[in-house]
Amino acid sequence: MRISPLFVALCVYVFSTSSAEAQTVPCSCMDGSSDGLVSNTDFLPFVMNWTWGDSILVPEEMGPGLCDPDGDGTSNVHDIILFTSQQQQYCDGALGGVLTLLDTVESTFQGWVLELVLAHDGMYTGIPDGAKTYRLYADFEAIPDADLYMMGLWGDADSPWYLDAPGGLYVSAFAGGDESSLPKQYDINTMFLSIFPELEYSSFWTTADMWSDSPEFGTPYSFERMEEGQRWAFQSGAWSSEDDGGSCMLSVGGSVWHDRMVVNGLHLVGQFTVLEGEAFSGQAGLALCVRPEGENVFTQLMVVPGVPYSLMDLEVLGCMDLEASNYDALASFDNGSCEYCAVGDGDCDGLVAVADLLELLGMFGCTMNCGWADLDGDGSVGASDIIAWLAVVQG
Ligand SMILES: [Ca+2]
Ligand SMILES: [Ca+2]
Ligand SMILES: [Ca+2]
Ligand SMILES: [Ca+2]
Structure with missing residues (x-):
């Protein structure tokens, strides 16, 4: 297996986050169909040629659907990742064009x-x-x-x-x-x-x-x-x-x-x-x-x-905001599902109605993490919250 130092440098570059200079590959490397666009039509030829971990014996023979963008001397999964990241890019190989490989960004x-x-x-x-x-x-x-x-x-x-x-x-x-x-x-x-x-x-x-x-x-x-x-x-x-x-x-x-x-x-x-x-x-x-x-x-x-x-x-995924109508006391990870509804509209159906009162009554006596039902914000659900709810209904 022959590995050009240039290709090794490219590989190190592509999978690190600290390099400064953008790297390029010939259009023919990514645009297997030579129609000027890197797209689905290029994908199958690539898959046929790009298997995993196989040596590329003659790197100079890079051509449509066969190249080594990560430069490690083998066709591997990193090459396919680089190919996939170039999707929908235009590149005119007939004019000797090149594609610029994307910079890598630090993981979040x-x-x-x-x-x-x-x-x-x-x-x-x-x-x-x-x-x-x-x-x-x-x-x-x-x-x-x-x-x-x-x-x-x-x-x-x-x-x-x-x-x-x-x-x-x-x-x-x-x-x-x-x-x-x-x-x-x-x-x-x-x-x-x-x-x-x-x-x-x-x-x-x-x-x-x-x-x-x-x-x-x-x-x-x-x-x-x-x-x-x-x-x-x-x-x-x-x-x-x-x-x-x-x-x-x-x-x-x-x-x-x-x-x-x-x-x-x-x-x-x-x-x-x-x-x-x-x-x-x-x-x-x-x-x-x-x-x-x-x-x-x-x-x-x-x-x-x-x-x-x-x-x-x-x-346990759920809403962890006490103020939300769907607050879940058992949740350990907030999954962004919190819903905020009108005061008194416990079931969030857009109406302050009997169903909400029943839900409120069902939480009567709650003294911790009572969610929407603690309408007056005193930490528990009691008579004062029912009075507050009736006040909402009567406007
Ligand atoms: Ca194409
Ligand atoms: Ca490779
Ligand atoms: Ca309701
Ligand atoms: Ca209360």
């Missing part, structure tokens, strides 16, 4: 947050009593005057992407995909959820919550490495990208620009229904793009190498 990753979605009692087909469904979220601090877009998950041989659940994971037979594919939320047909309710608890990785509303856009595509029997490894709770030199689940083409990829608070990356036992842990890396407010291009790449997660990251 705050850590993982794991939510217990449901402790199962055996009511769902195929999910035994005692199984637990968790959702794994990435928590990022916002970047001032810019939006963060999730590109996806990755790991390499040094910092593998893996999961470890000795009790095994539940994956529904109706979850889509095949035995070589990694279970992903995108593959689950939501039309089936009403027929097979257990499908909602099927385990998967994802680049964003594919079941949340995204009215103006379709569902964004992502790409993952296919590997024979990968699904069974995932299902057995012992899946890792380490032996393969690396793996990733990255948004394909313009999908990085999808509104669902905007990182705003907690960002869903996976759901795992652990069949038995308490143990559940693993590690994943993340890749994101930064888009400054008012600009229509990504200007920076954020790369988070593998960070371990475990049940230590378990939090």
